[in-house]
Amino acid sequence: MSTIRLPKGYRFAGVACGIKASEKPDVSLVVCDVPAVASGVYTQNQVVAAPVQICRQRTPSETIRAVVTNSGNANACTGQQGQTDALAMCQHVAGLLDSKPESVLVMSTGVIGHHLPMPKVTEGIQKAHDSLGDQEEDFLGAADAILTTDLSRKVASAEVSLDGQTIRIAAMAKGAGMINPNMATMLALIITDAKLTTKQASRFAKSVADATFNRVSVDGHTSTNDTQLLLANGASEVAITEANEQAFQEALISVTQPLAIALAADGEGAERIMNVQVSGAQSDEDAELIARTVGASPLVKTALTGCDPNWGRIVSAAGYAGPKIDPDRTCLTIEGHQLYHNGAPTAFDEATVSQAIKDQKQVDVQLIVGSGPGKSNHITSDLTTSYVTFNSEYTT
Amino acid sequence: MSTIRLPKGYRFAGVACGIKASEKPDVSLVVCDVPAVASGVYTQNQVVAAPVQICRQRTPSETIRAVVTNSGNANACTGQQGQTDALAMCQHVAGLLDSKPESVLVMSTGVIGHHLPMPKVTEGIQKAHDSLGDQEEDFLGAADAILTTDLSRKVASAEVSLDGQTIRIAAMAKGAGMINPNMATMLALIITDAKLTTKQASRFAKSVADATFNRVSVDGHTSTNDTQLLLANGASEVAITEANEQAFQEALISVTQPLAIALAADGEGAERIMNVQVSGAQSDEDAELIARTVGASPLVKTALTGCDPNWGRIVSAAGYAGPKIDPDRTCLTIEGHQLYHNGAPTAFDEATVSQAIKDQKQVDVQLIVGSGPGKSNHITSDLTTSYVTFNSEYTT
Structure with a gap:
C-alpha cells in the first residue's frame, strides 16, 4: 500500500456511533489547526439535503476549522428538523474546538428521509474529537467513516514541488450509487497545505470537479447530497501564483482523477x-x-x-x-x-x-x-x- | 378474445421468410385496395435507418397502396446498400400490386448493422402477397410478423359512429427494447376507413403519438427505426370534419393508448x-x-x-x-x-x-x-x- 502524503496542519478521526446498523464507522472529523480557506461544489438537484444548504451558505470562506461528516443517513428531505440537526452537528464540533459554528462544514450520506439519531451523533462527534490524530491511520479512519455501499476505500495524495518548495494534497471520497455528473451521491474532501485565496479555491474546486467527478456516472441519478470540498490551510507557506497554478491544478487532478475513476469502478454491482x-x-x-x-x-x-x-x-x-x-x-x-x-x-x-x-x-x-x-x-x-x-x- | 373491428378496404398477410433464425414470421404486408392518405411520425435519432429515410420522403401522401415491414433486421447503419435494399423492398411490392414504388412504405426492426438477406426478403414478399386476406386471422398474422422480442401481440381496434355513420380504426404495434419517448424502437401502423386529408392525417398522427407512444419508456434508448404510420383509405366514405374530429381523435387514442401501455408492460424483463x-x-x-x-x-x-x-x-x-x-x-x-x-x-x-x-x-x-x-x-x-x-x- 502506498503511503499517503498528508498535508501539514490537519488532524483526522473516524469512529462508529451507531447510525449504521452494521456498526461500521459513521462519523468522520477533519480538523484544521488554523483557519483554512474553503470552497465547495454542490449537487445541482433542487431537492437538497440540509448539510448542503449549510455548506452553500458558508463557502467560500477563509475561516474553516473543521469538516464533520456522517454516513448511514443523508439528512435529506427531513424538513426543518433536518436543518436543526445539521446546525447542531456544526455547533457541537465548534464547541469542542472553541470555534464558531460558521467555521464548521458538514456533509451527510446514506438513506433519504429519516431524521438523524442526534444523541448518537453527538456522542460520535465527541468520540471522534477525542481520537483526532495526524497520522496516516487517522486519515484512513476518517476516509473509511464517510463510505456507504462502497466496496473499497477511496483516498489519494500528492506531494508537489512548486518553485522549489513542497506542498501536499490529499483527498478522500465516497461513491457507489446515485452517481451522475453534476455531483452525484458522492462526497469528496480535498485538503492541501498550499496557500490559496478564496477566489483561487473556488476556481480550482470548480475546474477539478469539471475535469474529474463531473465526468463519471453509475446510474444517472443526481443525488440530494453531493458535495466536494476543498480546504487550504496555508501551512506549507507556499502561495499559489500565476507561475505555479498550472502545476498545482495538475497536482489536484492527479489526486482526484483516480478517485473519480474509483467511483465508477466501485459503482453498485459494477464489474467493468x-x-x-x-x-x-x-x-x-x-x-x-x-x-x-x-x-x-x-x-x-x-x-x-x-x-x-x-x-x-x-x-x-x-x-x-x-x-x-x-x-x-x-x-x-x-x-x-x-x-x-x-x-x-x-x-x-x-x-x-x-x-x-x-x-x-x-x-x-x-x-x-x-x-x-x-x-x-x-x-x-x-x-x-x-x-x-x-x-x-x-x-x- | 375480443374481435378486431377491421376497417374496410385493407388486406393483410404475415409470413416467415427466414430473416429470423427462429423461423417465426418476419415479413408483414398491409395493402389498401385504393390509394390511401398516409402520414408518419418518426424517430428523432439523427442516426436513422434506411426505411425511415424512405418513409420520411414519401409522407404525407395521398397515394399509399401498401406498407411492407420486416422484423429480425433493422436495416440501420447499413450505408448505401441499406438504402438500395429498402427501395428494392418497395419496388417489389409495387410490382406485385401494379403500383408505383412511391406508393409503398417500408418499416424494419431488429438488429442494427447487418445487411438484409434480400433473396429471402424478396421471396417473403412474394409469399405474403400470395396469402393476402381481409379476415381477422390475416390481420393478426400481419401483426405477429412485426414483433421482435415482444412477449405478446399488440393489436387494438374501434368502431365509432360519427354523425350516424360508422368508421373503424385498427392498429398493430411492436415494442420491447430501445423504448423511449420520441418514438423509441417501436413500430405502429394505424389504419382507418375514415376519409382524411393529408393535413388532417399529419395532425392526427402527431397528436396521437404525443398522447400515447411518446409517453412510455422502457430503457430510455431512442432507436434508429421508430415509425408510426397512419393510413386512411376513405372506404367508409365518412369524412372527418370540425364537428366530428374530436370524436375521431378520441377513437384514435382509445385504439393506440392500450398499445402504448402494452409496450411498457411488455418491456424487456418488465414485471410491473x-x-x-x-x-x-x-x-x-x-x-x-x-x-x-x-x-x-x-x-x-x-x-x-x-x-x-x-x-x-x-x-x-x-x-x-x-x-x-x-x-x-x-x-x-x-x-x-x-x-x-x-x-x-x-x-x-x-x-x-x-x-x-x-x-x-x-x-x-x-x-x-x-x-x-x-x-x-x-x-x-x-x-x-x-x-x-x-x-x-x-x-x-
Whole structure:
C-alpha cells in the first residue's frame, strides 16, 4: 500500500456511533489547526439535503476549522428538523474546538428521509474529537467513516514541488450509487497545505470537479447530497501564483482523477468501466453531452456487461444525445479495433473484440462524430444484475 | 378474445421468410385496395435507418397502396446498400400490386448493422402477397410478423359512429427494447376507413403519438427505426370534419393508448409498470419532462422492481429533472397512500404500501411539484435482472 502524503496542519478521526446498523464507522472529523480557506461544489438537484444548504451558505470562506461528516443517513428531505440537526452537528464540533459554528462544514450520506439519531451523533462527534490524530491511520479512519455501499476505500495524495518548495494534497471520497455528473451521491474532501485565496479555491474546486467527478456516472441519478470540498490551510507557506497554478491544478487532478475513476469502478454491482472518448463534435460541450448520453444508455451498459462489441447501441445513443452529429463521418473504435467507419460497419471478428473487452477492467472507446474541434470524455460503469438486485432490495 | 373491428378496404398477410433464425414470421404486408392518405411520425435519432429515410420522403401522401415491414433486421447503419435494399423492398411490392414504388412504405426492426438477406426478403414478399386476406386471422398474422422480442401481440381496434355513420380504426404495434419517448424502437401502423386529408392525417398522427407512444419508456434508448404510420383509405366514405374530429381523435387514442401501455408492460424483463402523474408544474412541458425523468431513473425503476415505497428516489429525481419545482410544496402519493407532504415525510406503514404496490401490475404515482397549472404523465417499466441478463446476452 502506498503511503499517503498528508498535508501539514490537519488532524483526522473516524469512529462508529451507531447510525449504521452494521456498526461500521459513521462519523468522520477533519480538523484544521488554523483557519483554512474553503470552497465547495454542490449537487445541482433542487431537492437538497440540509448539510448542503449549510455548506452553500458558508463557502467560500477563509475561516474553516473543521469538516464533520456522517454516513448511514443523508439528512435529506427531513424538513426543518433536518436543518436543526445539521446546525447542531456544526455547533457541537465548534464547541469542542472553541470555534464558531460558521467555521464548521458538514456533509451527510446514506438513506433519504429519516431524521438523524442526534444523541448518537453527538456522542460520535465527541468520540471522534477525542481520537483526532495526524497520522496516516487517522486519515484512513476518517476516509473509511464517510463510505456507504462502497466496496473499497477511496483516498489519494500528492506531494508537489512548486518553485522549489513542497506542498501536499490529499483527498478522500465516497461513491457507489446515485452517481451522475453534476455531483452525484458522492462526497469528496480535498485538503492541501498550499496557500490559496478564496477566489483561487473556488476556481480550482470548480475546474477539478469539471475535469474529474463531473465526468463519471453509475446510474444517472443526481443525488440530494453531493458535495466536494476543498480546504487550504496555508501551512506549507507556499502561495499559489500565476507561475505555479498550472502545476498545482495538475497536482489536484492527479489526486482526484483516480478517485473519480474509483467511483465508477466501485459503482453498485459494477464489474467493468468504459471510458467513452468523443471527438469531432462541434464543441467540447457537445462532445461532453454525447459522451454522457452514450455512457448513460442501459443498452450500452448491458453490452459492456456482456463484453458485446455492440457498436450499434453506441452509435445510436450518439444519435439521440441532442447535439448535431455527422452520421456519415461517424467512426467507432473499441480497444483499438475499428468497428464502424464513416457511417458503415467494418468487417471485424466479434470474438476477438469481445475478448479484448473481457481482458480490460477499463474499456477504451473512441467515438468520432464528425469533423468538428469538440472533444470530451465520460467514464461509466456497466449495468449488472447485481446492481438491480442490490437496488431492488435496498430498504427505504 | 375480443374481435378486431377491421376497417374496410385493407388486406393483410404475415409470413416467415427466414430473416429470423427462429423461423417465426418476419415479413408483414398491409395493402389498401385504393390509394390511401398516409402520414408518419418518426424517430428523432439523427442516426436513422434506411426505411425511415424512405418513409420520411414519401409522407404525407395521398397515394399509399401498401406498407411492407420486416422484423429480425433493422436495416440501420447499413450505408448505401441499406438504402438500395429498402427501395428494392418497395419496388417489389409495387410490382406485385401494379403500383408505383412511391406508393409503398417500408418499416424494419431488429438488429442494427447487418445487411438484409434480400433473396429471402424478396421471396417473403412474394409469399405474403400470395396469402393476402381481409379476415381477422390475416390481420393478426400481419401483426405477429412485426414483433421482435415482444412477449405478446399488440393489436387494438374501434368502431365509432360519427354523425350516424360508422368508421373503424385498427392498429398493430411492436415494442420491447430501445423504448423511449420520441418514438423509441417501436413500430405502429394505424389504419382507418375514415376519409382524411393529408393535413388532417399529419395532425392526427402527431397528436396521437404525443398522447400515447411518446409517453412510455422502457430503457430510455431512442432507436434508429421508430415509425408510426397512419393510413386512411376513405372506404367508409365518412369524412372527418370540425364537428366530428374530436370524436375521431378520441377513437384514435382509445385504439393506440392500450398499445402504448402494452409496450411498457411488455418491456424487456418488465414485471410491473408505473404511471407517473405529475401536477403543479409551471407548464405541461415541464410536467412531462419531470414525469419522464422520474420514469427513467434506474433507482426508481429498481424500487418498483422491489415494490419498495422509496419516495426519496422519486422526489430526488424530480429535483434533477431540470424544470423549476417547489421542494416545500412537493407531495407524493403511491396507490392512494400519501408518503411525502409539503417537503417532509409522512408517517406511513412501509409494509402496507409495499403490499399495495405488489397487488398492482400498473402502479399509480401522483407527484405534486408545486402550485403551477402544468400536468402530464409518463408510463415506465421496472428494471429487473431479466432486462440486464437479456441485454447482456443479446448478440450484436
